[in-house]
Structure formats: C-alpha cells, structure tokens
Amino acid sequence: MAPAYNIAMVCDFFFPQPGGIESHIYQLSTKLIDRGHKVIIITHAYEGRTGVRYLTNGLKVYHVPFMVIYRSATFPAVLSFFPIFRNIVLRERIDIVHGHASLSSLCHEAILHARTMGLRTVYTDHSLFGFADAASILANKLLKFSLSDVDHVICVSHTCKENTVLRASLDPLMVSVIPNAVVAENFKPLSGPATSSISAGAGGQSFGHHHGPPPARQLGPHDTITIVVISRLFYNKGTDLLTAAIPRILENHPNTRFIIAGSGPKSIDLEQMIEQNVLQDRVEMLGPIRHEEVRDVMVRGHIYLHPSLTEAFGTVIVEAASCGLYVVCTQVGGIPEVLPSHMTVFAKPEEDDLVAATGKAIAALRANKVRTELFHEQVKNMYSWTNVALRTERVYNGISGAISEAEFYSYDAASAVAAASWTANRGRSGVQSFALIDRLKRYYGCGIWAGKLFCLVVIVDYLLFLFLELWYPRDKIDICPDWPRKKVKQQQQQQRKES
Missing domain, CATH: 3.40.50.2000 (Glycogen Phosphorylase B;)
Incomplete structure (x- = not known):
C-alpha cells in the first residue's frame, strides 16, 4: 500500500479562469484526494476570489494576493512569496510541492522555496516553446534554473517531453510522459x-x-x-x-x-x-x-x-x-x-x-x-483521470523513496542499466540531495554568468529561510485540521459492487 502524501499544487492558472491547465490541476487533485492523499492548491487572487476557498471533494485553494501582469501570470516577486509560502506549507504539513506551467511565476518560485525548505518537488510542463526569439530564450533560461534542482518532471505528450528536455538540458530519464484526460x-x-x-x-x-x-x-x-x-x-x-x-x-x-x-x-x-x-x-x-x-x-x-x-x-x-x-x-x-x-x-x-x-x-x-x-x-x-492520478502517484512514490530506484526509473533491462549509470554519475541515491553545496553545484552549471547569478539567488533564498525560522518559529504556526481522508480500499470495494 502506497503512503498517503500531503501535496501542494502551485500555479498561477486556476479556476475561475477556464482552460486546459486549470482543468488538469483540478481533475488531477480531486482524483488524488480519492486515492487518499491530501491536496491543496496555491494560486493568485482572482476577481471575487480571495483568501481560502473550499471546492468540491474537500479541495482547499489558497488565493495569494499578488499582482497579475499578463495573461493571469503574476509579477515574478521571487523572495516576497517565501513568507506566505512557508506559512501555508507548514500549516498544511506539505510533503510534495507540484508546480505547473512554465509561464507561471508562482510555480517556479514555489519549486525554489520548497527545495530550500527540504521538500520534494515535481514540475509538470503543459506547453511548447521555441528557441530563437528573445522571449523564448529568456523563458528557457529561467526554466533551466527551476529544473536544475527539481526531483522529477512530467510532460503531457512525447513532443512536449522532447521540447522540455532540450529547453532545460534535462536527462530524459528524469522526465515522464503522463497525458491529460477528460471526464467523458x-x-x-x-x-x-x-x-x-x-x-x-x-x-x-x-x-x-x-x-x-x-x-x-x-x-x-x-x-x-x-x-x-x-x-x-x-x-x-x-x-x-x-x-x-x-x-x-x-x-x-x-x-x-x-x-x-x-x-x-x-x-x-x-x-x-x-x-x-x-x-x-x-x-x-x-x-x-x-x-x-x-x-x-x-x-x-x-x-x-x-x-x-x-x-x-x-x-x-x-x-x-x-x-x-x-x-x-x-x-x-x-x-x-x-x-x-x-x-x-x-x-x-x-x-x-x-x-x-x-x-x-x-x-x-x-x-x-x-x-x-x-x-x-x-x-x-x-482517457481516464484515475489513470493519470495513478501514474502521478507513482512519480511521488519514486521521488520519496517509497519504491526502489530501479523500479521507478526502469521498465526493461536496458533502461535499468541506463538508470543505474545515470544515478551513479549524479552521485545520489535515487533522489536529489538537499545539501546547499550540492544544490549550488547544480545551479552553477547553468551558464557562465547565469550560473553565478542563480547561485546568488539560492544563497539569498537560504538566508531568508534561516531568518524566517528565527523570526517566526514553526511552533507559532497553527496546524490546519485535515479534511477526512478517503479510504481507498473501501472505495474500490464500492466500485466493484457498483460494477
């Protein structure tokens, strides 16, 4: 039986705005709740939607008051999001932070802060980008920064995987393909x-x-x-x-x-x-x-x-x-x-x-x-959202060590050999190291100038984290009572009776 996780989905794009990413996050979250996990969503405030909202199935949404600049994406504030994010994560006892969409500022900031706090991170890419124009080059460089220190990446199609691997210089073994689905x-x-x-x-x-x-x-x-x-x-x-x-x-x-x-x-x-x-x-x-x-x-x-x-x-x-x-x-x-x-x-x-x-x-x-x-x-x-949730849960099991490294990264003998050599070269046992020196090594390789700049951002982020730990200790933060979790076995028995 897989462990139950406390998961925070973070993205600028969410309901009431309609769209594919918004629908994906909502449907995946509700199916993960059905699987016995706890899921919250962190997004920015929309007109008429501020503070904390509860949606169907006990899905809690935090609408953070940040300024929107373009197409529902917030202004990249980087460090100012950290105090609110830390508060939410500690209140909800989050284990895994799952960011969505390469144009979401909140997503990239959450991945950075989560790694500083010692949390597992997953990123899902929903879009394709070019390599030639100035906007794409800048977006790709920022994506490389975010994904240098992420535990695993999910893409919604094989074309999307190829695009993301090239844009962020990732090892293909680190990227899974899990498509969208539809509630038929x-x-x-x-x-x-x-x-x-x-x-x-x-x-x-x-x-x-x-x-x-x-x-x-x-x-x-x-x-x-x-x-x-x-x-x-x-x-x-x-x-x-x-x-x-x-x-x-x-x-x-x-x-x-x-x-x-x-x-x-x-x-x-x-x-x-x-x-x-x-x-x-x-x-x-x-x-x-x-x-x-x-x-x-x-x-x-x-x-x-x-x-x-x-x-x-x-x-x-x-x-x-x-x-x-x-x-x-x-x-x-x-x-x-x-x-x-x-x-x-x-x-x-x-x-x-x-x-x-x-x-x-x-x-x-x-x-x-x-x-x-x-x-x-x-x-x-x-297409089934239940299948998407099962495959996403397998990614969570892989990055948290609930399943073995060989089982997570390999589907056949050739993949097992590739996975073994990949993890040996990275000098890690299946999951990314949280040690600051290891994180700085990963960021340093992002470019002659960009690498140094990224390292500086990570160090400042780490110092801010230490300051917050002293200024507002964890024991002062109230823990939120959990919504009653669903029992997966009971649900499966009920489904069998219905069928």
Whole structure:
C-alpha cells in the first residue's frame, strides 16, 4: 500500500479562469484526494476570489494576493512569496510541492522555496516553446534554473517531453510522459446512450433514452453543418489563421455556419472580419464561456476546428471528440498523439491547407462516412483521470523513496542499466540531495554568468529561510485540521459492487 502524501499544487492558472491547465490541476487533485492523499492548491487572487476557498471533494485553494501582469501570470516577486509560502506549507504539513506551467511565476518560485525548505518537488510542463526569439530564450533560461534542482518532471505528450528536455538540458530519464484526460461523462453527445429528453441547442429536437450503440447521425446534402471553435483568442491559438479561413470556408460551402466561443485580444479581428464580409447570420460569437458550458456549445456542432499554431496536448479536442464532433486540427506539437486518425483531419498550420482540410471533413460528414456517434465510448476507454492520478502517484512514490530506484526509473533491462549509470554519475541515491553545496553545484552549471547569478539567488533564498525560522518559529504556526481522508480500499470495494 502506497503512503498517503500531503501535496501542494502551485500555479498561477486556476479556476475561475477556464482552460486546459486549470482543468488538469483540478481533475488531477480531486482524483488524488480519492486515492487518499491530501491536496491543496496555491494560486493568485482572482476577481471575487480571495483568501481560502473550499471546492468540491474537500479541495482547499489558497488565493495569494499578488499582482497579475499578463495573461493571469503574476509579477515574478521571487523572495516576497517565501513568507506566505512557508506559512501555508507548514500549516498544511506539505510533503510534495507540484508546480505547473512554465509561464507561471508562482510555480517556479514555489519549486525554489520548497527545495530550500527540504521538500520534494515535481514540475509538470503543459506547453511548447521555441528557441530563437528573445522571449523564448529568456523563458528557457529561467526554466533551466527551476529544473536544475527539481526531483522529477512530467510532460503531457512525447513532443512536449522532447521540447522540455532540450529547453532545460534535462536527462530524459528524469522526465515522464503522463497525458491529460477528460471526464467523458461531462462530454456526452446529444444522442448518447445515457441521455434522456435533452433538447438540441440549435434544432430543438428531443432524443429519447437509448440502449446499446447510439443511432448514426444522418446528414442530408442540404442540411446545415455547424463548425465549433472554442479557444482563447490569442496569436498562438491560430486566431489569425481562423480569421482568414472562415470567409473562404463559408464561401465554398453554402450550408455551413460557425459558432465561436472564447475571448482574447484577437476577438476584435474576428469581429471586423464578420462585419467586412457581412457574415453576422453565419458566424455566432459567444464571447467567454465557463468550462461547464463547453459541452452545451459543442453539441450544437458537427465539426470542431482547432487552428492552434503550437500545442503540447490539446485537451479541448478530446472533449470535442467525446461530444461526437469530427475534429479538424493543425498538425503541430503533441496534437497528432492525442486522437486516432479516424476522428481527425489534419492540416498544416497554413490558411489554404486549413480550408482544404475543413472541406474534406464537411464532405466526409455529408457522405456519412464518419461514425461520430461512436466517438464518445472510444474516448471514454482511451482517457481516464484515475489513470493519470495513478501514474502521478507513482512519480511521488519514486521521488520519496517509497519504491526502489530501479523500479521507478526502469521498465526493461536496458533502461535499468541506463538508470543505474545515470544515478551513479549524479552521485545520489535515487533522489536529489538537499545539501546547499550540492544544490549550488547544480545551479552553477547553468551558464557562465547565469550560473553565478542563480547561485546568488539560492544563497539569498537560504538566508531568508534561516531568518524566517528565527523570526517566526514553526511552533507559532497553527496546524490546519485535515479534511477526512478517503479510504481507498473501501472505495474500490464500492466500485466493484457498483460494477
């Protein structure tokens, strides 16, 4: 039986803001709580969300009052976060700090402070970055700083792993691939087997209760095909591509319409395109929607269009397929790993190719060649948050020494040999050393100038830690009573009875 951990998930991006990272943290946390662990979340304050909040399942969220500068990321304060962070970690008796997202300041600061306090750390990367422009070079250097002293790294796709290993100069053995998942029950198609008397959003038809496989959705040659887009309207999400492609798609295919949900700086470009081409009756702009409304928007459509320019995983396309939509997406990043070929039509991230791919998807649906009504059950069998939680728990067991080094790092004989030589070269027994001199050695190798600067930051962080220990001793900090933990064995027995 694996030990139960007290885990702190730290990220700037969390609810009430909608998004893939936010959903990932919430779903993973609730499943880890179901596994008998204690999980808290540390994020910044949102409008109307400050202080401490309890969510479903006893998930506690600390909204720290820090200034937001860009796209919900806080100003990198580095040392000023330490007193609050130390207080929370000691109050909640945290064992493992798990940071998310490379653009989250709180995540990187938490990893640094946690290592100074002698806590195990894990980092999950959700995005891809380049190597050429100034912003990427700076972000990669900061990532190398954070990950020089982390216990383990998780990436959401194999493409994301390759990207992170190169960006942060990591040993591939230190990086695991654990994909995102989807709660298939929350993304049922309208005519799904378990739905009853649900009215269609656009057509107003009602579907009765079905048993067995759902009926095929037959489309006539003149039926309207609705294309859904749900995305943050930013450059990297391919909004410029979408703006250029929509008029051409609508011109080539008369009986089609678009529903676009999401907000961002590029929404003005879409609105101008609609005005210029007089497409108000064929393009519906919904603006920002909440995550719980995503399914209701998706089931109004037949095709989901995802024009992203860079994507590590793309949870939204799994949600779309689960809702019974045929997916048209750009062949970038980790997207080709996500869904099987019969659910998707791939396009290059170019206007002409996106228009052609969408046309191909419309033709396939009109010819009734695609069995979209079967997608929901297939996605349900492919992706499970319980499986993601189990694999994440295995990472926690590996870094805390609950399972042997050979078992954690190896899956076959060749990997076992590689793992043995890797740990021997690092001069450690399975887990990173907390000794200040060992930490400084790791940071010193980050570059001629950067290495020295990083060492200075770590020393100042360590001195601040010693000061806080003297100024506000641990025995003065109240320990929070734990939410009653779930008994995993009882839950498994209950699941067996239900099945």
